Amino acid sequence: MPAPRKYPDELRERVIREVRSTGRPIAHVAKDLGVHKEDLLGWVRQAEADRGERDDWLTSAEQDELRQLREVNAELRRANEILRAASVSFAQEIDRPRTRSSR
Known part of the structure; x- marks a missing residue:
């Protein structure tokens, strides 16, 4: 059984949309929304992989x-x-x- 998630899925989606739509640096968006920048970086990369934009991630x-x-x-x-x-x-x-x- 996977560990419980620290951040809700809705927040993840909102933060990913914010990064993609504004083009602001991940560190700035993470700080503004109270999310750790490494977490946000992983979410963005995973979203890109799921959309077929990254070949280096599953x-x-x-x-x-x-x-x-x-x-x-x-x-x-x-x-x-x-x-x-x-x-x-x-x-x-x-x-x-x-x-x-x-x-």
């Missing part, structure tokens, strides 16, 4: 897909470890010498 959809794939990959690795341990156990069971019961 879109939000790509980030979600990557997060899901990493979770699936981790689960598959855990499952493989369990299966590997079980196969070792079964192999040891098969390799044990059998003793005959006396009847």
Whole structure:
């Protein structure tokens, strides 16, 4: 579960619109609206990536897909470890010498 967001989505959208429409420096807009400039810079870059204006950032959809794939990959690795341990156990069971019961 992702961490709660410090700033509401509406504020993010408003600040991004302000930067894009006015062309003012990010640091000035961030200071005026009480947002940390590094946060604002990340939001602007992400918005640009989502609009296809940046090739050096993943879109939000790509980030979600990557997060899901990493979770699936981790689960598959855990499952493989369990299966590997079980196969070792079964192999040891098969390799044990059998003793005959006396009847």
